[in-house]
Amino acid sequence: GAGVSQTPSNKVTEKGKYVELRCDPISGHTALYWYRQSLGQGPEFLIYFQGTGAADDSGLPNDRFFAVRPEGSVSTLKIQRTERGDSAVYLCASSDRASGPYEQYFGPGTRLTVT
Amino acid sequence: GENVEQHPSTLSVQEGDSAVIKCTYSDSASNYFPWYKQELGKRPQLIIDIRSNVGEKKDQRIAVTLNKTAKHFSLHITETQPEDSAVYFCAATRDDKIIFGKGTRLHILP
Numbered sequence: 110g111a112g113v114s115q116t117p118s119n120k121v122t123e124k125g126k127y128v129e130l131r132c133d134p135i136s137g138h139t140a141l142y143w144y145r146q147s148l149g150q151g152p153e154f155l156i157y158f159q160g161t162g163a164a165d166d167s168g169l170p171n172d173r174f175f176a177v178r179p180e181g182s183v184s185t186l187k188i189q190r191t192e193r194g195d196s197a198v199y200l201c202a203s204s205d206r207a208s209g210p211y212e213q214y215f216g217p218g219t220r221l222t223v224t
Numbered sequence: 225g226e227n228v229e230q231h232p233s234t235l236s237v238q239e240g241d242s243a244v245i246k247c248t249y250s251d252s253a254s255n256y257f258p259w260y261k262q263e264l265g266k267r268p269q270l271i272i273d274i275r276s277n278v279g280e281k282k283d284q285r286i287a288v289t290l291n292k293t294a295k296h297f298s299l300h301i302t303e304t305q306p307e308d309s310a311v312y313f314c315a316a317t318r319d320d321k322i323i324f325g326k327g328t329r330l331h332i333l334p
Contacts, residue, residue: 140320151230151313151324152268165321200267204320211256213322215267 111136113216115201121222122191130186130219134203141184142213143176144200152200152215158184159206191223226251228316230325238333243301245328247314250295254316257290257297262327263310271312272299304332 114133122128134141140159144152154168158178166176173191178184188195198220202213227250237243249257255276260268274281274288274297281288285304290297297316301308309332314325 142320142322149327151315151327152322154321154323157320159320165319168321211258211317211320212270212273213258214270215260217267 113201113203113214115199115216115219117219118217119220119222121224123224124191124193126191128188128191128221130188130199130221132184132186132201132203132216134182134184134201135205135214138203138205138214139181140204140206140213141178142202142204143184143186144202146198146200146218148197155186188221191221193223196221196223226254226316226318226321226323228314228323228325230314230328232328233326234329234331236331236333237304239304239306241304243299243304243308243330245299245312245314245330247297247299247316247325248295249297249316249323251316251318252292252295253318256317257288258315258317258322259288259299260313260315260324261310262313268313301330306332306334308332 116131142157143155146152156166161181173189176186198218200218201216204213230247258273261271262268285302287300311327315322
C-alpha cells in the first residue's frame with residue numbers, strides 16, 4: 110500500500126514568511142509524528158499526534174511552530190515568521206499502534222530552505 | 225529527558241567484514257530501541273528493533289544486542305556488502321517520542 114507522503118518535497122521561502130508543510134500518513138495509522146533533521150544530524154522530535162490531539166508537543170522549538178491534525182489523518186506543520194535557522198528537512202512519520210505500537214514509518218521529507 | 229550517544233560517527237570496513245555500531249542511552253525507563261538506515265537524500269528506513277524484555281535479536285546479516293543494566297545497545301552487520309553503505313541511526317524511547325543518536329556513516333570499501 111501507499112506509504113507516508115509529504116508535500117511539497119522542496120520549499121524555498123524568504124526570511125519572515127509563513128510556510129505550511131503537509132503530511133499524509135499511512136491509511137489507518139492513528140499516530141503521527143513530526144521530526145526535523147538538520148544536515149549531519151539525526152531526526153529531532155517536534156510533536157506527536159494520537160488521533161486529532163497533540164499528545165506531546167514538547168519538541169516544538171518556540172511558538173512560531175504549530176501543527177494540526179483536524180480529522181485525525183492529514184497533518185499540517187505551520188511555521189510563522191521563518192528564520193534562516195529553520196532550514197532543515199522536516200520529516201513526518203506514522204505508526205499503527207494497534208499492530209505494532211512503536212514502529213514508525215517515515216515519509217520522504219520536505220526540504221525547507223529559508224533565504 | 226532521554227539522551228542517546230552513538231559511536232563511531234564514521235566507520236569504514238572492508239567488504240565482507242563485520243561492522244559494529246554502539247549506542248548508550250540515559251533514561252532507564254526506555255523500552256524500545258529501533259535502528260534506522262538512511263541513504264543519501266532518502267527517508268530513514270527501519271531495519272531492526274529490539275524491546276527491553278529481549279537481550280538480542282537477529283535478522284539475516286543484522287543483529288542487535290541490548291544490555292539494560294549498562295544502558296548500552298549495539299548493531300552488528302556481518303558479511304558487509306556495498307549496499308550497506310549509508311548512515312545508521314540508533315534511537316531509544318519509552319513512549320512515542322523517539323530520541324535519535326547523531327548517526328554513523330558506514331563506508332563499505334571494495
